[in-house]
Amino acid sequence: MPWRLLRFALSKEHPEPRMFTAHEKLKPSYDAVIIGAGGHGLASAYYLARDHGIKNVAVLEKGYIGGGNTGRNTTIIRSNYLTPEGVQFYDESLRLWQDLSQDFDLNLFYSTRGHFTLAHTDSAIRTSRWRAEVNKHFGIASEVVGPDFIKKAVPQIDISCGGHAPIMGALYHAPGSVARHDAVAWGYGRGADQRGVEIHQQTEVLSIDVQGGKIKGVKTSRGYIATEKVLCAVAGSTPRILKMVEIDSPLYIHPLQAMVSEPVKPWLDPILVSGSLHIYISQSARGELVMGASLDPYEVQSTRSTLDFPEGLSAHMLDMFPFLSNVKVMRQWAGMADMTPDFAPIMGKTPVEGFYLDSGWGTWGFKATPVCGKTMSYTLANDTNHPLITGFTLDRFRNYALTGEKGAASVGH
Amino acid sequence: MKIMTCPINGPRPVSEFFYWGALREMPNPDTASDDEWAAYVFNKSGAPGVKKEWWCHTASNTWFIAERDTEKDLVLRTYLYGEGE
Numbered sequence: 001m002p003w004r005l006l007r008f009a010l011s012k013e014h015p016e017p018r019m020f021t022a023h024e025k026l027k028p029s030y031d032a033v034i035i036g037a038g039g040h041g042l043a044s045a046y047y048l049a050r051d052h053g054i055k056n057v058a059v060l061e062k063g064y065i066g067g068g069n070t071g072r073n074t075t076i077i078r079s080n081y082l083t084p085e086g087v088q089f090y091d092e093s094l095r096l097w098q099d100l101s102q103d104f105d106l107n108l109f110y111s112t113r114g115h116f117t118l119a120h121t122d123s124a125i126r127t128s129r130w131r132a133e134v135n136k137h138f139g140i141a142s143e144v145v146g147p148d149f150i151k152k153a154v155p156q157i158d159i160s161c162g163g164h165a166p167i168m169g170a171l172y173h174a175p176g177s178v179a180r181h182d183a184v185a186w187g188y189g190r191g192a193d194q195r196g197v198e199i200h201q202q203t204e205v206l207s208i209d210v211q212g213g214k215i216k217g218v219k220t221s222r223g224y225i226a227t228e229k230v231l232c233a234v235a236g237s238t239p240r241i242l243k244m245v246e247i248d249s250p251l252y253i254h255p256l257q258a259m260v261s262e263p264v265k266p267w268l269d270p271i272l273v274s275g276s277l278h279i280y281i282s283q284s285a286r287g288e289l290v291m292g293a294s295l296d297p298y299e300v301q302s303t304r305s306t307l308d309f310p311e312g313l314s315a316h317m318l319d320m321f322p323f324l325s326n327v328k329v330m331r332q333w334a335g336m337a338d339m340t341p342d343f344a345p346i347m348g349k350t351p352v353e354g355f356y357l358d359s360g361w362g363t364w365g366f367k368a369t370p371v372c373g374k375t376m377s378y379t380l381a382n383d384t385n386h387p388l389i390t391g392f393t394l395d396r397f398r399n400y401a402l403t404g405e406k407g408a409a410s411v412g413h
Numbered sequence: 414m415k416i417m418t419c420p421i422n423g424p425r426p427v428s429e430f431f432y433w434g435a436l437r438e439m440p441n442p443d444t445a446s447d448d449e450w451a452a453y454v455f456n457k458s459g460a461p462g463v464k465k466e467w468w469c470h471t472a473s474n475t476w477f478i479a480e481r482d483t484e485k486d487l488v489l490r491t492y493l494y495g496e497g498e
Contacts, residue, residue: 239459250455253483298432300486301461307414308428341455397455398448 019186020065020193023200029226030058030198032380033218034233035205035241037061038070039181039366040358041233042188042199043373044380049195051374052381057197058227059189060220062204062237066185069235072303072335073366074258074292075181076271076282078115080135080142080173082127085391086344086405087138089371092388094175096370104187108179109285113270115176116150120165120276128171141174153270161319165276176271178282178290184369208244208355215245215354231356231380233372236301236336238359245352249359250397251338254295255302256363257309259332261324263287277316288330291317295337295363303334337362342402347376347392348385356380357394415486419470420477420493433467436478463489 007015032048034041037059048054061067077097079090101108119125128144135142146169147159160166189199200222208230209217217226232241236253264287271282278294293313296306310329318325339362340346346360358376361368375386385393391403415427435458440449458464461484468479468491478497480490490497 240461243460248452248456249459250457251459252457253459299434299464299466299483301484302486304486338459398451400451 019190020199023198026058026200026203026220026223026225027056027198028224029217031056031227032229032231033057033225033227034059034231035218036068036232036234036237037065037185037189037199037201038068038233038235039066039185039188039369040070040235040361040372040376041231042066042185042192043369044231044233044358044376045192045197045199045373046188046195047373047377048381049192049197052377054377054381055196057192058225059192059197059199060203060205060218061199061201064201065189065199066182068237069335069337069361069365070181070185070369072258072333073181074280074282074290075178075284075366076115076280077110077177077179077367078173078271079140079175079367080115080117080131080171081405082131082134083344083391083403083405084134084138085403087134087140089388089392090367091138091140092374093368093371094177096374097177097179097367100184100187100370104191106183106187106190108183108187110177110179111285112175112177113282114153115173115271116145116153116273117171117173118150118167118272118274118276119169119171120161120167120274122168124275125169128169131171135173143172145170145172154268154272156267156323157272157320158322161277162322164319178271178284180285181366184366188369188373205241205244208241210245210352210355213351213353215352229354229356229380231358231376233358233376235359235361235365236338238338238357239301245350245355247350247352247355247394249346249394250341251346251360253299253301253336253338254297255300255304255334256292256295256337257305257332257334258290258292259310259313260284260291260330261289262328262330264289264327272320274316274320277319279313279316279320281317281320289324289327295339296334301336303336305332305334339363341397343405344403345392346394347372347389348379348394349383350394360392417468417479417488418491419473419475420491420496421475422470422473425470425472429470429472431469431471433469433476436465436467
């Protein structure tokens with residue numbers, strides 16, 4: 001590796017090809033258009049080109065690659081969900097994650113840490129047991145552990161949480177991991193680009209042409225494109241796109257904020273989540289503590305931050321780790337989470353022919369990036385919902401057949 | 414700290430308030446079709462805009478309507494239900 005780097009010092013011109021091809025113009029038509037160049041959109045483009053041979057595809061992005069929730073989440077990957085639908089879906093995702101670095105020839109800094117969901121109350125222990133049993137039934141490493149086990153894994157923790165909320169146990173999920181989020185979007189983007197997919201950044205969708213209940217084209221800020229298939233993978237902007245095709249949905253948008261501390265020596269190996277204190281924490285490869293809490297309490301469709309957030313989050317964090325009181329907060333930010341009433345996503349076909357949705361990813365979308373790409377590319381290529389996503393379709397609300405995943409949300413929202 | 418104006422108690426920090434969601438008309442349950450009822454139960458106007466919402470000043474349990482720009486997070490007007498028109 002060091003010899004390869006030396007070329008950059010000696011060469012007057014950048015000695016490597018760029019990550020992506022820059023396309024000056026949009027073509028007049030594509031076989032499929034994907035709105036949103038985040039992880040989900042680019043993964044779908046990648047698998048469409050690689051597995052389904054559909055390469056005449058445009059990915060349209062209003063901002064820049066991975067600039068939405070792909071670059072704003074706290075990078076946790078796990079599969080210890082509550083419903084059979086959720087467990088199978090996320091487990092497939094976790095399997096895909098594990099050899100993605102090989103697939104892309106790009107280091108994703110995928111790091112298996114172990115994931116604790118701390119329980120401070122009897123009811124939290126009960127939910128943990130329930131989740132552990134569902135998980136084990138599907139062959140997923142997931143068990144309820146006691147305070148001693150937790151203390152051994154994280155000696156710095158105050159198990160009594162200052163006496164306010166003593167930790168009674170935890171759901172421990174050994175395969176819980178973190179990965180470098182930008183690299184995921186870039187890896188999928190480059191893989192799709194090399195196979196002929198066009199990625200157009202700074203290209204906003206203005207309206208969608210629907211005639212007789214079928215997709216005919218997309219009007220963008222850089223001109224009109226004819227196409228019969230559109231995949232919408234835009235997270236917090238989904239309701240704006242749905243308005244263009246006149247589809248009603250239960251999606252609602254609340255900001256989810258996060259923050260990182262200054263880098264410190266590695267001391268925290270596992271990922272910790274506390275539903276009762278509404279916080280989660282892990283340490284990145286750079287040594288920063290990555291911290292998050294619950295959703296903002298009311299609807300906002302922008303990525304503004306608030307001061308209340310670091311205040312509230314820090315107070316709870318100090319209950320668990322009092323010694324962090326001297327550590328400084330470096331940055332905070334927000335993403336727009338597209339929430340659903342049952343905490344499961346909304347995926348697949350819609351009442352408009354040729355319009356496919358990958359949405360409702362709220363606060364749990366990053367870990368699902370690979371499997372969303374796989375299942376949505378299959379759905380788009382075959383015009384049939386992939387078997388793994390049949391529990392997540394939009395019409396489950398009309399049929400009162402919800403997929404209740406709230407018990408497995410990382411923190412109580 | 415963001416300030417919101419309670420129609421009874423005047424300007425207060427937003428942390429004293431509770432958000433209950435959009436003000437919506439309930440269809441008649443006796444005459445509504447299953448689809449209309451499901452749409453009422455689940456569907457939301459998730460796109461940004463100026464919206465009428467239910468809020469509560471929790472300290473005094475005052476329920477009222479706020480008109481808010483949900484993209485800019487600006488409260489434009491607050492009034493008691495039925496008194497704003």
